[in-house]
Amino acid sequence: MSNKKILFLTRSLNYGGAERQLVALAKGLHERRHKVEVAVFYHGGPLERDLQEAGVPVISLGKRKRWDVFPFLWRLICLVYREKPDILHGYLFEANLLTILLKPMFPRVRMIWGVREFGLKIFSLFILCFFICIIPRQFLLGSPKQSQTNSPKVLLFSAIDTDYLADTLSDWGENIGINGFMLAYVADWWTPKKQIFKDIEVLTKINKEGAAYGIDSNFIKVAIGYRELPNWTDDKAWAVVLNNFRNIADLIKQSGTKGIALDTEPYKASLFDTKAERFKSMNRDILKAKIYQRGKEIMQSLTGVFPDIEVIILPEGAFYWFNPGEGTMPYAYELWIDFFNGMASVKNNKGIVVAGECTYSNTRVDSITWLYNTINKTMKQHVEDPVFWKERCSVALGMWPLGKSYSDKSARYSPVKFKEQFLQTTALSPKYVWIYACGAPWWQMKKAEVKKYTANGRWIWEKKNQALPMDPAIKEYYAVVKQNKIRLNGK
Structure with missing residues (x-):
């Protein structure tokens, strides 16, 4: 696989199993010469240091509190627009939800979810993904299905x-x-x-x-x-x-x-x-x-x-x-x-x-x-x-x-x-x-x-x-x- 630009998205880098998994994955991809960055909602988690020492940039989206929504979303949109990643990799429910919301704005970016368990929350993501990403694309972009009827x-x-x-x-x-x-x-x-x-x-x-x-x-x-x-x-x-x-x-x-x-x-x-x-x-x-x-x-x-x-x-x-x-x-x-x-x-x-x-x-x-x-x-x-x-x-x-x-x-x-x-x-x-x-x-x-x-x-x-x-x-x-x-x- 050719080198990719990968942007991970997660709530924070506090101690936790999913967070440790993200850090290990990011470091491994970085060692394989992919360009890796990690964006966090909330800055200051203890695992950030592990990434920084490995040479993986950690970007803070500066979310101040739960109801800091629209300024936070704007900063995230600007980040994705500026960095133009090949892959946006969400980790855990909130980050995965945001990848769905961002997909219509960045159709060329591949969205990946990091899922730790399958339950009602994940099922709801699939439903939301269907209504936000799949149905609108048929109207806005046209079906990507390869047609054989046109032969220029x-x-x-x-x-x-x-x-x-x-x-x-x-x-x-x-x-x-x-x-x-x-x-x-x-x-x-x-x-x-x-x-x-x-x-x-x-x-x-x-x-x-x-x-x-x-x-x-x-x-x-x-x-x-x-x-x-x-x-x-x-x-x-x-x-x-x-x-x-x-x-x-x-x-x-x-x-x-x-x-x-x-x-x-x-x-x-x-x-x-x-x-x-x-x-x-x-x-x-x-x-x-x-x-x-x-x-x-x-x-x-x-x-x-x-x-x-x-x-x-x-x-x-x-x-x-x-x-x-x-x-x-x-x-x-x-x-x-x-x-x-x-x-x-x-x-x-x-x-x-x-x-x-x-x-x-x-x-x-x-x-x-x-x-x-x-x-x-x-x-x-x-x-x-x-x-x-x-x-x-x-x-x-x-x-x-x-x-x-x-x-x-x-x-x-x-x-x-x-x-x-x-x-x-x-x-x-x-x-x-x-x-x-x-x-x-x-x-x-x-x-x-x-x-x-x-x-x-x-x-x-x-x-x-x-x-x-x-x-x-x-x-x-x-x-x-x-x-x-x-x-x-x-x-």
């Missing part, structure tokens, strides 16, 4: 070489079950027209021949953050950017590609953060309006050339800004929703798919369900046109099972966990799900192939890592994806 298409987000892809289409479609690719490094917002069309022949081949193998949903990924984007207020520079987007749309249309995947992550410079150095001198309202305007102009540039172009946008910026506890840098997406609203104001034929990254490493059914519903809820609350969102837009959840780094193709979690994750993301996402390939973990070129695709100085991404071995269980990961192809084909 599976996209692989990768920097796979286009010539190599064109030569291996049957493997990807028939043997693995990939339905499309988000192709990186084909075109960028700064790429001149002559260079944008250099890959049109191979893209056309991928789309025409790939369709026979079920690979019919390819996207060109354009990251607006790979270089410092011109200031949102620079109309002259933006005229060039928008013309490049028109050229990219033309490439997509002529080559038979499905659409564009617009990556809005601020890799090189801030994009939506009003407190960033490059925006400090600007009025927030003006900046907000300009970001909206550029989003609208990009969509107009794309649809003006190709009215039926499909648009994916990633990551789910509004989710991070309006739910700041769910990401490492929510400030980076402060005005992301204005960019989205600008794009959505065009009301393009195919709508917009928001590709979520927050499920990359999450394999738990209930957590994936909560994240999906929270992304949807956040968008519904903050989009300018909720009807457009409901009727034409959707969320596509992402997964990252393979590739710990560009030079390490090994698994990040087991095939069993990937299957659980895959089944739930495909049960929830109506149109697409996607898999992030960090480096080249889903394929392995032979050395002769690397030589072939780099002949005459031809560039391929991460050349040195293409021939590295894949994870030993790669066929088990392929088999998980292949099941979706079988469902799509109705077999």
Whole structure:
């Protein structure tokens, strides 16, 4: 088991059998390198010293007396929110009762009871748990049961070489079950027209021949953050950017590609953060309006050339800004929703798919369900046109099972966990799900192939890592994806 963050909750640490058991368990887990903390209602119990000497923190919730209820509960809620434990482990009746009350607020935290005896009190906990945790979840979160009726298409987000892809289409479609690719490094917002069309022949081949193998949903990924984007207020520079987007749309249309995947992550410079150095001198309202305007102009540039172009946008910026506890840098997406609203104001034929990254490493059914519903809820609350969102837009959840780094193709979690994750993301996402390939973990070129695709100085991404071995269980990961192809084909 990987190291977990465990928060124990108990009334106090006075001398007693249950308290001694808790101390022994906490110390044992701490010795096994789990991050362990113990929260107590009442501070000062004699067993606290045993934990402190073992290096286990004891946190006092400062309960003053029996009727000190609401301030005490607020402190407990803040503690769980701040610490974000993987497990909240109650000990004895009062603490177990609180885990039930907290579960709807923290659905991603696993709640465990420490039970010393089974009697009326424990029976009442089971009844309360049913009414507080089980029934509301069916209404608020939707059932976490994995449905097999929905079969969205599976996209692989990768920097796979286009010539190599064109030569291996049957493997990807028939043997693995990939339905499309988000192709990186084909075109960028700064790429001149002559260079944008250099890959049109191979893209056309991928789309025409790939369709026979079920690979019919390819996207060109354009990251607006790979270089410092011109200031949102620079109309002259933006005229060039928008013309490049028109050229990219033309490439997509002529080559038979499905659409564009617009990556809005601020890799090189801030994009939506009003407190960033490059925006400090600007009025927030003006900046907000300009970001909206550029989003609208990009969509107009794309649809003006190709009215039926499909648009994916990633990551789910509004989710991070309006739910700041769910990401490492929510400030980076402060005005992301204005960019989205600008794009959505065009009301393009195919709508917009928001590709979520927050499920990359999450394999738990209930957590994936909560994240999906929270992304949807956040968008519904903050989009300018909720009807457009409901009727034409959707969320596509992402997964990252393979590739710990560009030079390490090994698994990040087991095939069993990937299957659980895959089944739930495909049960929830109506149109697409996607898999992030960090480096080249889903394929392995032979050395002769690397030589072939780099002949005459031809560039391929991460050349040195293409021939590295894949994870030993790669066929088990392929088999998980292949099941979706079988469902799509109705077999």
